[in-house]
Amino acid sequence: xxxxxxxxxxxxxxxxxxxxxxxxxxxxGDYAILKCMQRTLPELGATRENTVFVSGIGCSSRFPxxxxxxxxxxxxxxxxxxxxxxxxxxxxxxxxxxxGDGDGLSIGGNHMMHVLRRDVDINILLFNNKIYGLTxxxxxxxxxxxxxxxxxxQGSIDSPMNPISFALGSGARFAARTVDTAxxxxxxxxxxxxxxxxxxxxxxxQNCIVYNDATWADVTNKAVAKxxxxxxxxGEKMIFGADANKGIRFNAKTFALEVVTVGEDGITEDDxxxxxxxxxxxxxxxxxxxxxxxxxxxxxxLYADPAETTYAEAVHAQVNEFKGKRTLKDMIYSGQTWEVS
Amino acid sequence: xxxxxxxxESAVVRFAxxxxxxxxxxxxxxxSSTALxxxxxxxxxxxxxxxxxxxxxTFGVSAFQINFGARAIKTVGDQPDVLVAMNPAxxxxxxxxxxxxxxxxxxxxAFTKRNLQKAGYxxxxxxxxxxxxxxxxxxxxxxxxLEAVKEHGLGNKxxxxxxxxxxxxxxxxMFSRKREPIVDWLNKKFAKLPDIAASNVAALNAGHAFGETxxxxxSIKRYQIGANKTEPGLxxxxxxxxxxxxxxxxxxxxxxxxxxxxxxPITPASPILHTxxxxxxxxxxxxxxxxxxxxxxxxxxxxxxxSLGVTSSSGPGIALKMEAMGLAISTELPLVVINSQRGGPxxxxxxxxxxxxxxxxxxGRNGDAPLPVIATRSPGDCFEVAIEACxxxxxxxxxxxxxxxxxxxxxxxxxxxxxxxxxxxxxxEFAETPGEGETYNPFKRDEKxxxxxxxxxxxxxxxxxxxxxEKSYDTGHIxxxxxxxxxxxxxxxxxxxxxxxxxxxxEVEQGEENGTLVxxxxxxxxxxxxxxxxxxxxxxxxxxxxxxxxxxxxxxxxGDLLKGYDKVLVPEMNAGQLKTVLRDxxxxxxxxxxxxxxxxxxxxxxxxxxxAEVSA
Ligand code: SF4
Numbered sequence: 001x002x003x004x005x006x007x008x009x010x011x012x013x014x015x016x017x018x019x020x021x022x023x024x025x026x027x028x029g030d031y032a033i034l035k036c037m038q039r040t041l042p043e044l045g046a047t048r049e050n051t052v053f054v055s056g057i058g059c060s061s062r063f064p065x066x067x068x069x070x071x072x073x074x075x076x077x078x079x080x081x082x083x084x085x086x087x088x089x090x091x092x093x094x095x096x097x098x099x100g101d102g103d104g105l106s107i108g109g110n111h112m113m114h115v116l117r118r119d120v121d122i123n124i125l126l127f128n129n130k131i132y133g134l135t136x137x138x139x140x141x142x143x144x145x146x147x148x149x150x151x152x153x154q155g156s157i158d159s160p161m162n163p164i165s166f167a168l169g170s171g172a173r174f175a176a177r178t179v180d181t182a183x184x185x186x187x188x189x190x191x192x193x194x195x196x197x198x199x200x201x202x203x204x205x206q207n208c209i210v211y212n213d214a215t216w217a218d219v220t221n222k223a224v225a226k227x228x229x230x231x232x233x234x235g236e237k238m239i240f241g242a243d244a245n246k247g248i249r250f251n252a253k254t255f256a257l258e259v260v261t262v263g264e265d266g267i268t269e270d271d272x273x274x275x276x277x278x279x280x281x282x283x284x285x286x287x288x289x290x291x292x293x294x295x296x297x298x299x300x301x302l303y304a305d306p307a308e309t310t311y312a313e314a315v316h317a318q319v320n321e322f323k324g325k326r327t328l329k330d331m332i333y334s335g336q337t338w339e340v341s
Numbered sequence: 342x343x344x345x346x347x348x349x350e351s352a353v354v355r356f357a358x359x360x361x362x363x364x365x366x367x368x369x370x371x372x373s374s375t376a377l378x379x380x381x382x383x384x385x386x387x388x389x390x391x392x393x394x395x396x397x398x399t400f401g402v403s404a405f406q407i408n409f410g411a412r413a414i415k416t417v418g419d420q421p422d423v424l425v426a427m428n429p430a431x432x433x434x435x436x437x438x439x440x441x442x443x444x445x446x447x448x449x450x451a452f453t454k455r456n457l458q459k460a461g462y463x464x465x466x467x468x469x470x471x472x473x474x475x476x477x478x479x480x481x482x483x484x485x486x487l488e489a490v491k492e493h494g495l496g497n498k499x500x501x502x503x504x505x506x507x508x509x510x511x512x513x514x515m516f517s518r519k520r521e522p523i524v525d526w527l528n529k530k531f532a533k534l535p536d537i538a539a540s541n542v543a544a545l546n547a548g549h550a551f552g553e554t555x556x557x558x559x560s561i562k563r564y565q566i567g568a569n570k571t572e573p574g575l576x577x578x579x580x581x582x583x584x585x586x587x588x589x590x591x592x593x594x595x596x597x598x599x600x601x602x603x604x605x606p607i608t609p610a611s612p613i614l615h616t617x618x619x620x621x622x623x624x625x626x627x628x629x630x631x632x633x634x635x636x637x638x639x640x641x642x643x644x645x646x647x648s649l650g651v652t653s654s655s656g657p658g659i660a661l662k663m664e665a666m667g668l669a670i671s672t673e674l675p676l677v678v679i680n681s682q683r684g685g686p687x688x689x690x691x692x693x694x695x696x697x698x699x700x701x702x703x704x705g706r707n708g709d710a711p712l713p714v715i716a717t718r719s720p721g722d723c724f725e726v727a728i729e730a731c732x733x734x735x736x737x738x739x740x741x742x743x744x745x746x747x748x749x750x751x752x753x754x755x756x757x758x759x760x761x762x763x764x765x766x767x768x769x770e771f772a773e774t775p776g777e778g779e780t781y782n783p784f785k786r787d788e789k790x791x792x793x794x795x796x797x798x799x800x801x802x803x804x805x806x807x808x809x810x811e812k813s814y815d816t817g818h819i820x821x822x823x824x825x826x827x828x829x830x831x832x833x834x835x836x837x838x839x840x841x842x843x844x845x846x847x848e849v850e851q852g853e854e855n856g857t858l859v860x861x862x863x864x865x866x867x868x869x870x871x872x873x874x875x876x877x878x879x880x881x882x883x884x885x886x887x888x889x890x891x892x893x894x895x896x897x898x899x900g901d902l903l904k905g906y907d908k909v910l911v912p913e914m915n916a917g918q919l920k921t922v923l924r925d926x927x928x929x930x931x932x933x934x935x936x937x938x939x940x941x942x943x944x945x946x947x948x949x950x951x952x953a954e955v956s957a
Contacts, residue, residue, distance in 0.1 A: 018806065020806075020818065020819070047801075048801070048804050049798065049799060049800055049801040049802070049803075049804060050798065050799060051798075052646070052798050053806075054642070064806050064808075065806045065808075065819065067806075068804060069804055070798040070804050070805065070806075071805070071806035071807070071808075072642070072645050072672075072806070072807060072808065073806065073807070073808025073809065073810065074638065074641075074668060074808065074809065075638075075664055075665060075667075075668050075809055078634060078635070078638040078665065080635075081603075081630065081631075081634065081635035081636075081638035081639050081642065082638045082639065082641060082642035082645070083642060084628070084635075084639050084642060085601060085603065085628070085638065085639035085640060085641060085642025085643040085644075085645070085646070085650065086642040086643065086645060086646040086798070087642075088601050088626050088628055088639065088642075088643055088648075089599065089601055089626075089642070089643040089644075089645075089646035089647055089648035089650075090646045090647065090648075090798065090799060092799065093646065093798050093799065110631055110632060110635075111631065111634075111635050111638075113631075114630075114631040114635065315626060315628075316626070318621060319621045319624060319625070319626055321621070322621035322622045323621060323622060323623075323624050324622065324624075325622045326622035326623075327622070327623070328587065328590050328591060328594065328620075328623050328761060329761050330622075331587070331620070331622070331623075332577075332587055332758060332759075332761070333575070333577075333758060335577055336373055336376070336377060336522060336577060336578075337575050337576060337577045337758065338376065338377050338379060338575070338576050338577075339573075339574075339575055339576070340379060340568070340571055340572070340573050340574060340575075340576055340757075341573050
């Protein structure tokens with residue numbers, strides 16, 4: 001009999017789609033992200049057996065159930081810690097972490113900070129819809145002030161946080177942003193995040209059609225997108241706008257980025273900043289861009305500056321340096337012993 | 342004058358001084374010298390919660406007690422026979438416990454007006470009628486030490502630090518113990534500081550010589566305590582934290598799994614994190630997490646990926662881990678949770694011992710969330726119990742709670758080195774790639790143990806998704822079905838209850854299998870209960886001792902066994918937790934004997950409770 005090995009076939013979107021019925025609300029932004037992931041993984045050469053999705057609690061955290069890979073739907077806010085454990089046990093695995101603004105920045109803020117600081121080699125996707133969906137619409141740590149929700153009938157009072165600024169402040173070495181509807185842009189961001197050695201943090205502007213519909217509309221609507229999104233490319237000028245004539249300039253007097261128009265007030269392309277994704281100071285400024293109505297939000301890879309080694313690798317390097325040099329028996333039988341006969 | 346040497350069966354020595362006086366070192370070095378002579382022993386490091394409490398205060402007193410003998414020693418001793426008090430505060434806090442007629446050694450050099458004031462003495466108690474009950478050796482140890490180390494040129498402050506070695510030298514002489522192991526240890530410890538090493542050795546020798554030559558009070562004798570006739574073998578001293586860490590490492594090897602420990606610093610559990618962090622040679626991975634929750638979650642993540650996750654903490658930290666324990670119960674992943682119990686509630690008494698987390702262990706967590714609970718009884722016992730925790734975790738795919746306590750963690754005792762090659766392996770087999778036409782079901786159960794089928798990432802064909810949402814009994818997929826939840830809840834209980842068939846029957850430690858009274862204990866009360874029952878039986882009382890290691894599920898014969906006695910007495914260092922569980926499980930009239938002073942039971946207290954019960 002001939003032993004035949006099956007030819008290695010390229011996996012397809014189908015291979016990464018589980019048999020579970022997807023249970024998000026019709027029209028939820030999560031669907032597009034899921035499809036994009038299922039479509040991108042085969043392109044990355046990912047295998048089902050080496051891919052693990054870890055999530056916390058919330059709408060977005062149901063994601064692992066729909067991927068035909070390994071998946072762990074954990075508890076609220078703790079996905080970064082569980083994912084760290086997975087990598088400590090097996091640094092070879094390709095680990096994706098799915099979280100939301102409530103899960104990742106509120107109840108799990110501490111773990112998020114530390115997984116980024118440690119630079120554990122996982123890809124973190126934070127679905128930011130500025131609301132708690134699964135618990136029926138309370139305001140979240142990224143909600144706009146004045147958000148009227150069941151727990152804030154007069155409008156929320158506290159200031160929102162900026163996920164990318166938080167990530168960079170925590171020591172993230174990779175930070176990127178994309179939009180749930182940007183079906184062309186998102187795969188590129190996933191590919192970069194996947195290829196990055198270390199913790200990659202991706203904020204995805206996601207629409208919750210039920211509890212916070214159109215919260216990103218002033219950035220993502222087709223009609224305004226070109227004027228409200230700055231698509232970053234490393235080494236390229238920061239030019240944007242429907243007429244591709246707006247740009248970002250560094251104003252040394254205000255020590256801030258500002259929007260200028262090429263061809264007006266003597267501004268030329270030379271005045272426009274060129275994106276350097278290894279520049280942390282620049283990344284911090286870009287992260288905050290969009291706070292003013294006149295500013296675009298920065299999309300794409302804001303920052304990517306890999307370290308020499310990642311956390312789990314370094315941990316195992318320490319272990320491997322000593323492993324096998326002494327047995328448990330050596331250890332127990334060493335020191336002061338005496339014989340009773 | 343040459344002193345005569347008197348043979349003693351056992352003795353209790355307590356070293357007490359200021360936190361900065363090095364009493365823990367003195368005690369542990371006296372312990373190693375004593376252990377090498379083959380005496381049995383038990384130690385009790387009793388230190389304050391503050392790292393450096395103000396010098397000379399009563400709350401800054403640190404003490405180390407050792408009970409050693411030519412017979413089996415099971416407790417640290419109710420009352421010291423010898424008390425070394427390095428300052429007035431140490432005298433004040435410890436004198437009350439010294440046996441009447443006992444020997445008191447004090448450093449008069451530390452009895453300054455200021456120190457007396459700080460300890461709350463109006464005038465020095467030395468030489469007053471308060472001392473009449475004791476034999477007192479009052480020496481200016483400070484001065485003697487300065488004299489002894491003079492030639493090594495240390496500053497006054499550093500020279501005075503050698504006081505503890507001078508004292509140790511004298512106590513070694515008093516009990517005819519060898520100095521050599523301590524000299525070796527000092528030379529090794531201070532290898533880079535030869536002046537300090539030489540000074541400490543000089544102080545040790547001077548203290549010893551002082552005993553030998555000085556005209557101490559004639560009534561003071563030299564003692565000899567021989568070797569304990571015990572099982573032949575190779576011995577060493579071991580603390581609970583050491584034995585537990587080694588047991589975890591052994592458990593990992595027997596299961597054929599890597600250990601990943603997630604832990605967060607907390608008193609008195611940190612030594613386990615420290616010990617395992619120093620065991621990279623055995624491939625052990627340790628992770629000092631950002632908090633208690635991350636520590637257990639990382640351990641769970643590691644188990645999901647095919648290692649054996651372990652987390653170690655104390656009561657307050659265990660409280661934080663409860664939700665994650667529920668996740669491990671629901672996803673049926675192996676995990677070992679170690680609780681080194683301390684006084685509670687809340688921050689409670691971090692450095693004092695208690696066994697008040699039994700309810701937390703058995704009944705903690707939201708929902709019906711059963712898990713096995715086992716307890717250690719002594720430092721050496723930790724090795725075996727840790728291995729058993731690993732075995733149950735992987736065999737039954739469940740988190741296991743291992744209860745130890747602050748006393749066991751820090752105490753030391755002689756331990757016969759185990760034959761590691763004789764330990765029975767319990768090698769884990771992960772689910773393999775399914776064959777043609779087959780599919781992998783993560784919740785397919787072993788018929789006998791009800792354990793689920795452990796498949797791990799990296800293996801093709803066993804891809805699966807799990808989480809804390811209820812799962813279908815048949816497929817493991819999410820299920821909100823009412824009957825299914827009933828079935829899964831019943832199954833989770835049946836799995837844990839079934840462990841009763843896989844553990845030894847409960848044995849009676851001492852006494853008959855029926856009679857007037859049985860004293861039932863668990864954990865570190867083993868020593869005092871054992872001694873109290875022995876004394877009661879010697880006095881002709883019908884008393885037995887049962888000590889429970891498996892607290893959930895109980896051994897399957899325990900209920901019948903307990904019903905064979907007229908009365909059941911349960912001494913515990915809590916407000917009566919095992920008592921309640923026993924009443925609940927077996928509908929018996931278990932009587933509590935409770936103490937939550939942060940200190941181990943005294944034999945006499947248990948003995949009088951036994952007498953009262955038997956005669957009532
Ligand atoms: S509640 Fe909002 S986020 Fe959640 S599934 Fe529905 S639309 Fe999506």
